[in-house]
Amino acid sequence: MAKILVVADIKQGVLKSSTTELLSKARALGAETAVVAMGSGIAPLAPELAKAGSDTQYIADDASLELFSAGPYAAAVVDAAGQFGADMVWFGFSESSKAVAPRVAAQLDAACATEITDVTLGDTVEVIRPAITNKVLQRVKINTDRLVAVVRAGAFEADEGITGSENVVQLAAPAPDTKAVVREIVSDTSGEIDLGDADIVVSVGRGARNEAGVELVHELAKDLDAAFGSSRAMVDAGFMPHNKQVGQTGRIVAPSLYMAIGISGAIQHLAGMNGSKVIMAVNKDPEAPIFNVADYGIVGDLFEVVPILREEIQKVRS
Amino acid sequence: MKILTTVKKVVDVELNIHVQDGAIVEDGLQYVINAWDESGVEAAVQLKENHGAETTLVSVGGGDNTDIIRRCYAMGIEKGIHVDDPALEKADSFIYARVLQKVFEKGDYDLVITGKQAQDTDNGQTGIILAEYLGLPCVSNVVGIEVIDDTHLKVTRSGDTGDEIVELALPAVVTVDVSINEPRLPQMRGLMMAKKKPIEKMDLAALGTSAEEIGCAAPKSEVVEFMPTEKRAGGRKFEGEAADITAEVVKLLAEEAKVL
Ligand SMILES: Cc1cc2nc3c(=O)[nH]c(=O)nc-3n(C[C@H](O)[C@H](O)[C@H](O)COP(=O)(O)OP(=O)(O)OC[C@H]3O[C@@H](n4cnc5c(N)ncnc54)[C@H](O)[C@@H]3O)c2cc1C
Numbered sequence: 001m002a003k004i005l006v007v008a009d010i011k012q013g014v015l016k017s018s019t020t021e022l023l024s025k026a027r028a029l030g031a032e033t034a035v036v037a038m039g040s041g042i043a044p045l046a047p048e049l050a051k052a053g054s055d056t057q058y059i060a061d062d063a064s065l066e067l068f069s070a071g072p073y074a075a076a077v078v079d080a081a082g083q084f085g086a087d088m089v090w091f092g093f094s095e096s097s098k099a100v101a102p103r104v105a106a107q108l109d110a111a112c113a114t115e116i117t118d119v120t121l122g123d124t125v126e127v128i129r130p131a132i133t134n135k136v137l138q139r140v141k142i143n144t145d146r147l148v149a150v151v152r153a154g155a156f157e158a159d160e161g162i163t164g165s166e167n168v169v170q171l172a173a174p175a176p177d178t179k180a181v182v183r184e185i186v187s188d189t190s191g192e193i194d195l196g197d198a199d200i201v202v203s204v205g206r207g208a209r210n211e212a213g214v215e216l217v218h219e220l221a222k223d224l225d226a227a228f229g230s231s232r233a234m235v236d237a238g239f240m241p242h243n244k245q246v247g248q249t250g251r252i253v254a255p256s257l258y259m260a261i262g263i264s265g266a267i268q269h270l271a272g273m274n275g276s277k278v279i280m281a282v283n284k285d286p287e288a289p290i291f292n293v294a295d296y297g298i299v300g301d302l303f304e305v306v307p308i309l310r311e312e313i314q315k316v317r318s
Numbered sequence: 319m320k321i322l323t324t325v326k327k328v329v330d331v332e333l334n335i336h337v338q339d340g341a342i343v344e345d346g347l348q349y350v351i352n353a354w355d356e357s358g359v360e361a362a363v364q365l366k367e368n369h370g371a372e373t374t375l376v377s378v379g380g381g382d383n384t385d386i387i388r389r390c391y392a393m394g395i396e397k398g399i400h401v402d403d404p405a406l407e408k409a410d411s412f413i414y415a416r417v418l419q420k421v422f423e424k425g426d427y428d429l430v431i432t433g434k435q436a437q438d439t440d441n442g443q444t445g446i447i448l449a450e451y452l453g454l455p456c457v458s459n460v461v462g463i464e465v466i467d468d469t470h471l472k473v474t475r476s477g478d479t480g481d482e483i484v485e486l487a488l489p490a491v492v493t494v495d496v497s498i499n500e501p502r503l504p505q506m507r508g509l510m511m512a513k514k515k516p517i518e519k520m521d522l523a524a525l526g527t528s529a530e531e532i533g534c535a536a537p538k539s540e541v542v543e544f545m546p547t548e549k550r551a552g553g554r555k556f557e558g559e560a561a562d563i564t565a566e567v568v569k570l571l572a573e574e575a576k577v578l
Pocket residue numbers: 204205206207208230231232233234245246247248249250251261262263264265266267268269272282283284285288300301302303353354496
């Protein structure tokens with residue numbers, strides 16, 4: 001039986017849904033499952049980690065792991081993989097995963113596949129993943145005994161009936177990285193809905209022009225309890241923080257509803273959101289490429305359309 | 319400071335890409351410098367201009383890379399190394415990282431700047447693996463670099479919950495995101511001058527290694543098939559009076575798509 005170690009995705013003390021999704025897939029493949037979690041004050045999450053579908057929980061809980069640091073996080077994963085005898089280590093999609101996975105692969109002398117959307121076990125292990133800015137899919141054959149993979153957001157579905165058993169193994173705190181010291185994290189967005197969790201994502205693009213435009217679209221997001229995202233143009237212009245960027249080099253999202261407001265629909269943006277269930281777009285240019293992927297496209301000036309949108313949504317929701 | 323910046327020649331993603339019989343149709347493809355690497359080159363040149371640094375680029379594989387390397391010369395890079403070898407045909411990120419490791423070890427570099435990701439593979443691995451092979455500290459997805467002193471940088475990494483401010487001891491590896499800068503356009507004069515500049519070309523033997531040592535025969539993974547991406551069928555586009563079409567779309571989102 002294959003042994004799959006899933007790296008728990010914990011952000012600000014909360015276990016993210018990707019962990020359950022990955023464990024569900026691992027169990028569906030008939031694998032033996034374990035989870036590894038790193039952070040400060042996370043030990044109480046053990047029952048939740050078990051319930052997410054793991055039979056062993058490797059936990060590195062230490063004050064030094066408060067701020068994300070790729071080196072120590074990788075060391076904890078490698079430690080757990082060794083103790084568990086993992087054939088595979090799976091990460092959910094996040095910026096931290098992308099930093100840690102290649103380190104773990106190099107240390108385990110394993111293959112590394114990022115952004116995978118499917119995996120098959122058997123005599124030969126294969127994965128499917130998009131490449132070339134989502135213009136093609138690749139079927140990739142893994143030639144090593146071990147594989148480290150980062151799973152694309154939304155690729156696997158959570159099994160509602162999943163459960164596991166609690167069997168906690170404490171990991172020694174890894175040594176801090178004294179050569180790359182994380183001093184602080186700025187633009188804290190706690191209190192705001194994470195892009196990865198939201199059922200609805202509302203994103204703002206250059207069409208919103210300025211701060212007032214951004215605020216207008218933000219109000220729409222708030223009305224909907226939606227996560228508030230951005231195109232790269234608005235990040236580069238300084239109106240939105242880096243971690244709100246949706247797209248190839250930002251966050252990959254797959255919500256039930258994605259609203260693109262004043263976004264042209266460049267391939268790099270589409271690569272981050274075209275897995276959304278329903279896409280709605282507002283753009284004043286009827287030829288904007290976003291309309292090629294939008295299920296519902298409103299051709300119009302966002303400054304006129306967004307206030308009406310808010311009113312109409314209020315009406316149908318009340 | 320001696321900087322090594324890595325540059326890959328990649329397929330131009332803005333053009334149409336067709337797949338046939340499990341392979342990408344070569345016809346009509348064009349090749350360009352990887353966008354993330356162009357930002358890496360710009361970052362290296364800015365460090366040179368603002369703090370005095372020696373800048374070298376290395377590109378591995380890709381056949382004729384002359385145009386790309388000259389473009390980087392015109393942006394301000396001083397020296398270019400091109401490693402190519404038939405043995406690299408099936409190279410994965412680990413193999414490229416091994417080659418880059420050899421190049422690093424032949425120089426006396428303080429900083430390696432790689433792109434966060436190559437536009438053809440979208441792997442986002444090579445720079446981080448290189449750092450592991452070299453045993454050097456590494457910060458990925460960097461959107462800002464400041465020099466503290468001769469041996470320390472303050473780098474900004476775009477992380478999950480915000481911008482992470484990291485104090486990085488040299489020698490080190492950073493992988494940069496395109497958001498770090500706006501690469502300059504090479505000027506005609508620079509491009510003319512670049513033509514005269516030599517490019518150091520070498521195969522694995524000239525690099526002082528071999529296909530065996532790099533592990534060329536045993537890539538950890540290989541692409542066995544390309545497939546077209548499933549296209550989203552474009553839906554309905556609504557034009558007309560803003561109040562009317564907006565109300566209609568909201569109704570459809572609620573009643574038809576059931577997502578409100
Ligand atoms: C390597 C690389 C990686 C990249 N990664 C990403 C990424 O991760 N995410 C990302 O988003 N981009 C990314 N980009 C950038 C991408 O190519 C586009 O430049 C960017 O997405 C454009 O943002 P935008 O749609 O907001 O701006 P624009 O392309 O300028 O579009 C603005 C749109 O707003 C419309 N508009 C203007 N005024 C109004 C109005 N009053 N009402 C309604 N509509 C209006 C216009 O018609 C236009 O369609 C990347 C680029 C590269 C090269």
